[in-house]
Amino acid sequence: MTSKGTGVSIIGVGMTQFGECWDKGLRELMAEAGVKAIIDAGVDGPDIDAVYGGNMSGGRLSGQEHIGALISDQSGLTPIPATRVEAACASGGLALRQAILSIMAGEHDIVIAGGVEKMNDVGMSQVTTTLGGAADTDWEAAFGATFPALYAMMAKRHMHEYGTTEEQMAAVAVKNHENGAKNPYAQYPFEITIEKVMKSSPIATPLKLFDCSPVTDGAAAVILARDDVAKKYSDSPIKILSSAQASDALALHDRASLTELRAAKFAAKKAYDRAGVTSKDIDLAEVHDCFTIAEILAIEDLGFFPKGQGGPASAEGKTKRTGEIPINTSGGLKACGHPVGATGIKQAVEISWQLRGEAGGRQLENPEIGLSHNVGGSGATCVVHIYSK
């Protein structure tokens, strides 16, 4: 990649309602988001050269693997190449990245990158067990560590080292619901209070119910094109300035720190360097707030706030739409919902809407550069993308 960017732009976006979609399965959700993105882009099906789909748990939650072919089949896009990528909760972001790389390789001109997860057709215990497979099954899940328990340990350590408080974490949830209340696609489009978060049921101390993102069905899709092709379809393509990805140990006990995600810091540094920008240039970011503590880690790892200052910054409103750096205008995973494989793509959809000025009641004032930060598991994968008008 050069400092001019990836040479790839987003020319169309679409997403389904996020929530409990009892009347739709994996294929209906994915096709709905894909068709919306195709219509938004104004491309014809035969113009699309390939499909990349992010999905974590089709196998365990719906009995369906081979998700790439499922998408091309259901969407009438065969015989084009269709590839599923999986990196737990970062599956969507990685699908976006592989799609970008396939265009950079000269292999494709126009690619659809989608993400989908169908989580509500099974019982909650099965969902919890399945999500445990995003962390280290042999060394964490097998000993009873659920996903909230892992993030609870990170939260405890952050509180110990930096004095972060439960109220500061609660402020993340309150802010994200404030944004989600203005997002018609959000699973929970209503506001909440600090008191409501603090009094919600304990899940894994110090995390309470309203510190946790929900179990969600949903899908999202973007249409990508090489820059010169993009101009034929759109007067307002969103340029992807950079794409960067990094990995880390699956298990928390193998990491040097519990209070930062090394993969996020690596990916962010590379993404900034390649885009030729710094954290100060970012006008808005969609970050991976699977738990409130995760957003605090994210805004520190991305360099928006000094280490240890993510909690106070959140409590002081610096991440609101009116603050220094608006975070999760979509409502984030917390209020918009977290259909695991779709989340990374939904982030790109929200950034695109904001940069195009189409974000409705939650529209920021003329943002120019956006960033998305998508985390897999408890931080073993992170992928960062930077976008501009």
Add this chain to the structure above:
Amino acid sequence: MTSKGTGVSIIGVGMTQFGECWDKGLRELMAEAGVKAIIDAGVDGPDIDAVYGGNMSGGRLSGQEHIGALISDQSGLTPIPATRVEAACASGGLALRQAILSIMAGEHDIVIAGGVEKMNDVGMSQVTTTLGGAADTDWEAAFGATFPALYAMMAKRHMHEYGTTEEQMAAVAVKNHENGAKNPYAQYPFEITIEKVMKSSPIATPLKLFDCSPVTDGAAAVILARDDVAKKYSDSPIKILSSAQASDALALHDRASLTELRAAKFAAKKAYDRAGVTSKDIDLAEVHDCFTIAEILAIEDLGFFPKGQGGPASAEGKTKRTGEIPINTSGGLKACGHPVGATGIKQAVEISWQLRGEAGGRQLENPEIGLSHNVGGSGATCVVHIYSK
């Protein structure tokens, strides 16, 4: 891709013993194959820029998703990008392809592409149910169609249309066991007879036990490098001339024909065109013989034999090591084994060994161009690669 090839070469290969590996899990298998490939290439770990891993069923068979990070973690390769791709039984071939594209994109110089499956830690009924997720769960598996049943329908139709016989299908298994007997990595390194196949237990008529590939644990890995980088590490890099992928309907009833795989024909045509060769130029091929009928379809779809002649050609010995076009010198999925996500990579390993003259007792006489053909599900994905010395 230009007619000069992809610009990417294989500089190292490795695989584990295929079989029932009771003392090794997903991570141990993958790391063993990866380390063998790294040693074979003579690269240092820090020289590797990214990991691509093919795996179908880590989630359902081992409770572990997030397989990319698992590989980079276990192999000490963090923080490099690590990505899992899944397309059922074509997961390995797609991992190879995505790794190639990432180098073509200018994103990476040296990449490890691996595949792994751990299938024997659960009961056979769970394996059968899980493999059903490679086909259409809602419209095939839900109505009781197992994977052998789908291929049995294809076999029946091929018998009806072209007069293919059960003995001709048996000849495929006999030939693959003949090759597998000379492969020290094979799960079943012994010869069998037509009579033994014909008298084996019925699985889904007309397919019998010895028409079916087995349930296998195993892993395989290749190290890929951009051509100019490859020269620094190897005097005998294997050039990847082309990579092509296609998709088709997941369910058999949505396809125009039961006696050919449209995705295979599309991918093969593109792979031949890009490599600037025809089927006549291929000196050996590893094809996807998950069932004996699948090899017959493959050698027809790839253009080695006219439609309907795959059965007689197999019975007449034209696909033996001494025949017109040696097919599955490794022993194929049938005798070498079929650890689902590893198979596509194992095919590249075998082709590399043959082109390097390192295939031991099954070595062909100075082959120059090889082809691999990796199928997902009952044909909804196919990926074809062409290699040369």
